[in-house]
Amino acid sequence: MGLLNIISLHFQQVFHHRLRSLVWFFIPLLNNLVLILFWSGALKNTIADPNWTIYTATTYYFLLTIANAMLSSHIEEDVANYDIQQGELVRYLIRPFPYYWIKFIEEIPYRILQGSYGIILLIFFSLFFGTYIRITANPLILFFSFIIAVFAFFITFTIKMNLGLSAFWFKDSRGFFELVTITLIIFSGGVVPLYLLPQAVQIISYILPFSYTAFFPIIAVQGKLQIFQLFQVIAMQLVWLGILIGLNRVLWKKGIKKFTAIGQ
Amino acid sequence: MMKYVRLYRALFRFNIQNLIVYRAHFINSTISTVGWGVFQYVWIELLTIRTKSAFGWSKQELVTLAILYIIIIGIFHFFFSRNFDRFSRIIDKGELDFLLIKPVDSQLIATTHIHNYPNLIRVILGVFFLMIYTRSNNLFFTIQGWIGLVVLAFFGIMLLYSLWLFYCTLLIWFPRLTNVVEFLYTINGMARYPAEMIRELRNFVLFFLLPFSISIATPAKVLVRGAWDGDILFLIGLSGMFFILTRVFWKYALQHYTSASS
Numbered sequence: 001m002g003l004l005n006i007i008s009l010h011f012q013q014v015f016h017h018r019l020r021s022l023v024w025f026f027i028p029l030l031n032n033l034v035l036i037l038f039w040s041g042a043l044k045n046t047i048a049d050p051n052w053t054i055y056t057a058t059t060y061y062f063l064l065t066i067a068n069a070m071l072s073s074h075i076e077e078d079v080a081n082y083d084i085q086q087g088e089l090v091r092y093l094i095r096p097f098p099y100y101w102i103k104f105i106e107e108i109p110y111r112i113l114q115g116s117y118g119i120i121l122l123i124f125f126s127l128f129f130g131t132y133i134r135i136t137a138n139p140l141i142l143f144f145s146f147i148i149a150v151f152a153f154f155i156t157f158t159i160k161m162n163l164g165l166s167a168f169w170f171k172d173s174r175g176f177f178e179l180v181t182i183t184l185i186i187f188s189g190g191v192v193p194l195y196l197l198p199q200a201v202q203i204i205s206y207i208l209p210f211s212y213t214a215f216f217p218i219i220a221v222q223g224k225l226q227i228f229q230l231f232q233v234i235a236m237q238l239v240w241l242g243i244l245i246g247l248n249r250v251l252w253k254k255g256i257k258k259f260t261a262i263g264q
Numbered sequence: 265m266m267k268y269v270r271l272y273r274a275l276f277r278f279n280i281q282n283l284i285v286y287r288a289h290f291i292n293s294t295i296s297t298v299g300w301g302v303f304q305y306v307w308i309e310l311l312t313i314r315t316k317s318a319f320g321w322s323k324q325e326l327v328t329l330a331i332l333y334i335i336i337i338g339i340f341h342f343f344f345s346r347n348f349d350r351f352s353r354i355i356d357k358g359e360l361d362f363l364l365i366k367p368v369d370s371q372l373i374a375t376t377h378i379h380n381y382p383n384l385i386r387v388i389l390g391v392f393f394l395m396i397y398t399r400s401n402n403l404f405f406t407i408q409g410w411i412g413l414v415v416l417a418f419f420g421i422m423l424l425y426s427l428w429l430f431y432c433t434l435l436i437w438f439p440r441l442t443n444v445v446e447f448l449y450t451i452n453g454m455a456r457y458p459a460e461m462i463r464e465l466r467n468f469v470l471f472f473l474l475p476f477s478i479s480i481a482t483p484a485k486v487l488v489r490g491a492w493d494g495d496i497l498f499l500i501g502l503s504g505m506f507f508i509l510t511r512v513f514w515k516y517a518l519q520h521y522t523s524a525s526s
C-alpha cells in the first residue's frame with residue numbers, strides 16, 4: 001500500500017506539469033512527422049523495396065514516436081547533475097528502497113503520460129488515415145511485442161542510469177552523454193529502419209543493445225518478426241539487460257565510495 | 265551606436281575570459297557540439313542511402329543543404345542560442361530584473377550576452393565537410409552563388425533569431441515551460457530539408473514550419489543552383505517583418521513581466 005502511495009504521488013507531480021510533458025512529446029513527434037513528409041517525396045525516387053513503402057514508413061515513424069515517448073528514459077542528467085553533483089543522493093540513501101528502483105518509480109509516470117499522448121494520436125490518425133497504419137492483428141505477436149517493449153524500457157533505463165552514475169568519477173559528462181544519445185539514435189533505428197542500412201552496419205546494430213530499445217519493439221508490432229525471431233529478440237534483450245544490470249551494480253558499489261554529498 | 269559597439273566588444277572579452285576559466289566545460293561542449301555536427305551529416309547520408317532525389321533536390325544537393333545547415337546553424341548557436349537557453353530560468357527566478365535595470369536595450373542584452381564558442385568548432389567542421397564534399401563530387405559554385413549564400417545566410421539567421429525570440433518571449437507568461445527551447449532546437453532541424461516539402465503538402469497545420477525551412481534552404485539554393493527566384497524576396501521580407509514583430513511583442517510582453525514568484 002505504501003509503495004502504491006509513493007507511485008501515486010509521483011503520478012500527481014507529473015500530471016501537475018502535463019503541459020511540459022506535452023512539449024517533450026512534441027519533440028519526437030515533430031521529428032518523425034518531418035521524416036514521414038520527407039519519405040512521402042523521396043519514395044517516388046527510391047529503389048523499390050516491398051519492406052519500405054509509404055504505409056510501412058508512416059507506421060514505422062508513428063510507432064517510433066510512441067517508442068521515443070514511452071520507452072526512452074532520460075534519467076541520466078537527473079542522476080548526474082542533481083543527485084550526485086548537487087548531493088541530492090543523500091535523501092535517497094536514507095530511504096528503505098534501492099536507488100535503482102526509486103528512480104525507476106520516478107521515471108514511470110513520465111513514460112506513461114507521454115506514451116499515452118502517442119497512443120491517443122495513433123488512434124486519431126488511424127481513424128482518419130487508417131490505411132496508412134499497418135499493425136499486426138495477431139494477439140500472440142502483440143503479446144510478445146509487449147514483453148519486448150517492457151524489456152526495451154528496462155534496457156534504456158539501465159543504460160541511462162549507468163551513464164548518470166559515471167558522474168561519480170567525472171565532473172562534467174555532458175559531452176559523453178550527447179555522444180551516447182547520438183549513437184543510440186542511429187543504431188536504434190531513429191533515422192531509418194536498420195534493415196535499410198548496409199549489411200555491415202546492420203550486423204553491428206544487431207550486436208549492440210540500442211537496436212533492442214526501439215527498432216525491434218517497432219518491427220515486432222508491425223508484425224515483421226516470426227515467433228521464433230521474437231524469442232531471439234527477447235533472449236538478446238535478457239543478455240544485454242544482465243550485462244547492464246551487472247555493470248550498474250559495479251558502478252554503484254565503487255561509485256558510492258567516492259560520493260561526498262556536496263561538491264562531488 | 266558607439267556605446268553598443270563598445271558594449272559588444274566588452275561582451276566578447278567577457279566571453280573569452282569565461283572560456284579560458286572553464287576549460288573543461290569548453291572541451292565537453294565541443295565534444296557534444298562536434299558530435300551533433302557530424303550527426304547532421306550522417307543523418308542525411310542515411311536518409312539518402314537509397315534515394316536519388318526528393319522534392320526536386322538531388323542527393324548531392326540535399327547533402328550540401330545539410331552541410332550548410334551545420335555551418336549556418338553553428339553561427340546562430342554561437343551568437344544566440346545559449347542566451348535563449350537561460351530565458352526560462354532568468355524569468356522564473358526574477359533574474360531578468362538585473363538585465364532590465366541596465367542602461368542598454370533590454371532585447372540586445374538579453375539575447376546577445378553569452379557566446380557559445382564550441383559552436384565555432386562546429387562551423388569549422390562544416391566548412392571542412394563542404395570543402396571535402398564539393399571536391400570529391402566535383403561540384404563547382406559560382407562567385408555570385410557564394411555572395412548570395414553569405415548575404416542570404418544573414419537574413420536566414422535574422423529570421424531564426426526572430427522566431428526563437430518570439431517563442432521564448434512567451435516564457436514571460438509561462439516561465440515553467442523550460443523545454444520550449446528544446447522544442448525550438450527540434451524545429452530548427454526543419455531547416456535541413458527543402459522548403460518544397462512543406463509547400464507541396466499544402467497543409468496549413470504545418471505552415472508554421474515554413475519560415476524555419478526557408479531560412480537555410482534559400483541560401484543553399486542560391487549556392488547550389490544559382491536560383492535567384494521569388495524565395496529570396498520572401499526570405500528577406502519575412503525576416504524583416506518577423507524582426508519588427510518580435511521586437512514589438514518583446515516590448516509588449518515586458519509590460520506583463522512581474523519579476524520573481526509571479
